[in-house]
Amino acid sequence: xxxxxxxxxxxxxxxxxxxxxxxxxxxxxxxxxxxxxxxxxxxxxxxxxxxxxxxxxxxxxxxxxxxxxxxxxxxxxxxxxxxxxxxxxxxxxxxxxxxxxxxxxxxxxxxxxxxxxxxxxxxxxxxxxxxxxxxxxxxxxxxxxxxxxxxxxxxxxxxxxxxxxxxxxxxxxxxxxxxxxxxxxxxxxxxxxxxxxxxxxxxxxxxxxxxxxxxxxxxxxxxxxxxxxxxxxxxxxxxxxxxxxxxxxxxxxxxxxxxxxxxxxxxxxxxxxxxxxxxxxxxxxxxxxxxxxxxxxxxxxxxxxxxxxxxxxxxxxxxxxxxxxxxxxxxxxxxxxxxxxxxxxxxxxxxxxxxxx
Numbered sequence: 371x372x373x374x375x376x377x378x379x380x381x382x383x384x385x386x387x388x389x390x391x392x393x394x395x396x397x398x399x400x401x402x403x404x405x406x407x408x409x410x411x412x413x414x415x416x417x418x419x420x421x422x423x424x425x426x427x428x429x430x431x432x433x434x435x436x437x438x439x440x441x442x443x444x445x446x447x448x449x450x451x452x453x454x455x456x457x458x459x460x461x462x463x464x465x466x467x468x469x470x471x472x473x474x475x476x477x478x479x480x481x482x483x484x485x486x487x488x489x490x491x492x493x494x495x496x497x498x499x500x501x502x503x504x505x506x507x508x509x510x511x512x513x514x515x516x517x518x519x520x521x522x523x524x525x526x527x528x529x530x531x532x533x534x535x536x537x538x539x540x541x542x543x544x545x546x547x548x549x550x551x552x553x554x555x556x557x558x559x560x561x562x563x564x565x566x567x568x569x570x571x572x573x574x575x576x577x578x579x580x581x582x583x584x585x586x587x588x589x590x591x592x593x594x595x596x597x598x599x600x601x602x603x604x605x606x607x608x609x610x611x612x613x614x615x616x617x618x619x620x621x622x623x624x625x626x627x628x629x630x631x632x633x634x635x636x637x638x639x640x641x642x643x644x645x646x647x648x649x650x651x652x653x654x655x656x657x658x659x660x661x662x663x664x665x666x667x668x669x670x671x672x673x674x675x676x677x678x679x680x681x682x683x684x685x686x687x688x689x690x691x692x693x694x695x696x697x698x699x700x701x702x703x704x705x706x707x708x709x710x711x712x713x714x715x716x717x718x719x720x721x722x723x724x725x726x727x
Contacts, residue, residue, distance in 0.1 A: 417574070422553060424598045427572040431514060431556050439514055439521040441631050441642065441674035444699040445542045445588050455581065455589050455663040456715045459617055466613040466690025467530050467606060468505070494668035494706050496626075496633065496646040502562050505689020506681065507645060508609040510627045511559035513539055513595075513677060515552045523642075525628040525678035526557055526595070529614055529693055531725040534606040535571075535597045539677030540696050541578040541711075544593035547586025551576070555595055559609045561629070563643045571597040571605050577723040579716040589663035591698040591711045593677070594720045596727040612681060614693040616717045620654035620665050622682040622694050626708070628675025634700040634708075635670065642674045652680065652695065655709065663712045665695050670706040680710055 420426075501507055513526040524543035529536050537557055545551050555573035558566050574596040581590030597605050626649075631642035640646075648669035655666040667680065675697045684691030695710030711717075 419553075422573070424572045424574075427554050427556060428570070430516075430554050431570070435521050436514065439523040442515075442517065442522040442524055442543055442676060444673065444676060445547065445586055445591055455712065457617055457712075459715045459718050461618045462614075462616045462718060463618065463692065464530050464614050466505075466509075466688070466692075467611045468689065469508070469610045470607040492650045494648055494650055494670060496628075496630065496648050496669060496671050499627065499645045499647045501686075502560055502645075503567065505610045506612070506625075506627070506684060506686075506691070507562075508560045508568060509612050509690070510645060510679065511557055512561040512629055513537070513543060514554070514556040514558070515543065516554045517546070517552050522552070523629070523674060524676045525674065525697065527627070527677075527679035527693065528559065528606050528609050528611045529594075529721075530606065530611040531721070533596060533724075533726055534604040534611070535574070535599070535727070536611075536721075536724055537595050537597060537605070538679065538693060538696060539593050539595065540698055541582035541591040541593045542586070542698075543677045544576050544578050544595070545583050547582055547584075549584050551583075557595070557597060557605070559605065560645075562645055568608055569600055571600045574598045575724065575727050577720045579720060581716065588698055588709065589711055590716050592696055592713070592717055592720060594724040596724045610689060612679060612690050612693050614713070614721070615682065616713050616721070617715065618694070618713075620652060620712065622652045622665075622680070623650075624652050624667060624680045624682050624694060625649050625684045625691065626667060626669045626671065626675075626678060626680050626697065628671045628678030628697055630671040630673065630675040632672040632674075633670040634672050634702070634706055635704050636672075637670075640672070646671060646675070652710075654712075655707070663714065664698070665710045665712055667695075667708055667710070668706050669708045671697065671708065672700065 509528040513524045526537040526539040576595045578593040579590035581587045678697040680695035681691035
């Protein structure tokens, strides 16, 4: 056990927090949980546990287990107290990227469908995205993982990074919010109706803010995962990637993507097998000064869409926009108001913890 992990574990025990032995280590030396510490990322590396080796994770996901996967539950209302998220770091923006080599299998049809989508007005009643084989669909996919309740799934997206191996999702798709990590993460980009046209990537490491890992606070409901190469190919080189805007505001005109199994309010015909989308304007919810560190949008996507990207300035001719949020939860079963954590200091630190792994 290295000194870095020992210091982190000792600090966590002093605070009464749970750190999985041999599974998690702190990004910084442990210290009392002030606002900055609450936003500090904590990472869990697959290389620390032989059962999480890439070949074993790939073999673990048999067709039967994939079919048995169920959407993970959204975070419960409330969540234990955590320090408010800080917004002290400078704003940061990064552009998306195109695939290194063309990966479209039906490029002409995909381009035609994308052209049609450009004319759509704002939509809060999610619709099926049909332009597969090209960005942005190639950058969004299903994220499979194991929880104590069994095989589970969420949505994740490829975000540009120096390692070309980074995906973004919700914190509740990586941890139970009580100090425990999920396992066996597997990402399938451009999934639709059972098809896996680009293959699948397994996880190398994952980061989520302490505010979510140790308390389930929805203001920190985000996670960043680094993937191992697949047959020597890094995920962003194959799929392309989305850009990002951190600490840059609350009001955007955004596309939201996900693989929901239900909607809020409920309606029939939602199977979890289609990539769906909404388009609308985001805002900061709540009444000042009692506003949470979150964003809101009108979109009915439910369970299974968790972790799906909210993309500002998505220009379909290039296929990428800027990540400004991720699907977190609905306030009620009957409302289409959906929430995302604000991508502030916690997002910057989580991204930085994984961008070079």
